[in-house]
Amino acid sequence: MRPLVSQTPPFLGDGVASFNETISFACEEKESAQGKDSLFVKGKLTWRGSKGVCDLPPKVLPKQLLLAVGSRLNVELSEDSSLSDWPGVWGLSGYDEGNYLSVLYFAWAYIISARWAELFSRSADHECHKSYTADSDSMEGLLLESDNQPMVEVDIGDDACEEEVLWWRTILCSDDGWDAIAKYNGHVYLSPWSITAKKKGFTLATKDFLGAKSGAPSSGGGGALNNLSRFCVHHRLYAQCSVAVAGVLYIPFLRGRIISLPLPRQASRPVPTQRVGDSPISIPDLLIAHNESVPKYMTLSSNMWGLRSVLCSTFFNPDD
Numbered sequence: 001m002r003p004l005v006s007q008t009p010p011f012l013g014d015g016v017a018s019f020n021e022t023i024s025f026a027c028e029e030k031e032s033a034q035g036k037d038s039l040f041v042k043g044k045l046t047w048r049g050s051k052g053v054c055d056l057p058p059k060v061l062p063k064q065l066l067l068a069v070g071s072r073l074n075v076e077l078s079e080d081s082s083l084s085d086w087p088g089v090w091g092l093s094g095y096d097e098g099n100y101l102s103v104l105y106f107a108w109a110y111i112i113s114a115r116w117a118e119l120f121s122r123s124a125d126h127e128c129h130k131s132y133t134a135d136s137d138s139m140e141g142l143l144l145e146s147d148n149q150p151m152v153e154v155d156i157g158d159d160a161c162e163e164e165v166l167w168w169r170t171i172l173c174s175d176d177g178w179d180a181i182a183k184y185n186g187h188v189y190l191s192p193w194s195i196t197a198k199k200k201g202f203t204l205a206t207k208d209f210l211g212a213k214s215g216a217p218s219s220g221g222g223g224a225l226n227n228l229s230r231f232c233v234h235h236r237l238y239a240q241c242s243v244a245v246a247g248v249l250y251i252p253f254l255r256g257r258i259i260s261l262p263l264p265r266q267a268s269r270p271v272p273t274q275r276v277g278d279s280p281i282s283i284p285d286l287l288i289a290h291n292e293s294v295p296k297y298m299t300l301s302s303n304m305w306g307l308r309s310v311l312c313s314t315f316f317n318p319d320d
Contacts, residue, residue, distance in 0.1 A: 037187055119295065167227050
C-alpha cells in the first residue's frame with residue numbers, strides 16, 4: 001500500500017512543522033446527507049506537468065478534505081459477510097490461519113483515530129483529545145449482560161499486561177468504549193474513523209484485570225501499535241493486517257451505512273511458533289511501515305471523491 005501514497009502529503013502537514021509547534025488552518029462546517037455536521041479543512045491542489053517542456057502554467061484548484069464528523073460508522077458482525085472465508089495469499093504460507101479481520105479492523109480504527117487526535121491537538125483553534133469512555137465497572141456489567149449472547153473468544157496471549165488487556169477489552173468488548181473528539185465553534189466532532197458496534201459478543205481468552213485504570217494509549221510504538229504487533233505475532237497475521245488497514249480507510253466514504261465484518265475464526269490447526277531467522281517476513285516491520293504511512297493514509301482516506309473515483313471509474317490512465 002505504501003507506493004499508493006508516495007506522493008500524498010501527510011494529514012495536517014505532519015512532519016512539516018515540529019510536533020510541539022502550534023498550527024492553524026482554515027475550517028468550514030457543513031451538514032452532511034445524514035443530517036449530521038461535518039468539519040472540513042481548506043487547502044489547494046496543484047497540478048503541474050511532470051515530463052518534458054510544457055508551457056502550461058500550474059493549475060491550482062481549491063480543495064477540501066474531511067477533518068471531523070458528527071457520528072460514528074455502524075458496524076455489525078456476520079457469518080455471511082465478505083471475506084468470512086479468508087482466501088489466503090498466493091505464495092504466502094504459514095501465515096493468516098483463521099480469520100481475525102474484524103479484530104484487526106477495530107484495532108486500526110482506534111490507532112488511526114488516536115493519531116488523528118494527536119495531530120489535531122496541535123491546532124490553535126480546536127480542543128482535541130482521546131479517552132476511554134467505558135469505566136471498569138460498566139465494562140464488568142457489559143460482560144455479564146453478554147452471557148446470553150453467542151460469545152467469540154479472542155486470544156491475546158497469556159503474557160498480556162494490564163494496560164494491554166484493558167485496551168483490547170475497550171475496543172472489542174464495549175460498544176463505544178473510546179472517543180477521539182474535537183471541539184470547535186461550540187460543536188463536538190468525532191474522528192472520521194470512529195465506529196460503533198453493538199453487542200459484538202467478544203470475550204478475551206486471558207486473565208482479566210477488572211478494576212484496572214489506565215489512560216487511552218498513544219497510537220504508535222509503546223502504545224496501541226505495540227499491542228497490535230504482539231497480537232499479530234501471536235497469531236502470525238500478516239496479509240490480513242494490510243486488508244484491515246485498507247478497510248478502515250473507507251470508513252469516511254461509508255458514513256451513514258451499516259457495514260458487515262466477518263466473525264473471527266480460530267485457526268483450524270495450531271499456529272507454528274516462529275523462530276528468529278525462520279522467515280524473511282517480519283510482522284513487526286510491516287506494522288511499523290504502516291504506522292509510518294498512517295498520516296498519508298489519513299489524507300487519502302479524507303479525500304472521499306478521490307476514493308469514489310478509485311472505486312467507480314478510472315482515476316488516471318498513465319497510457320493517455
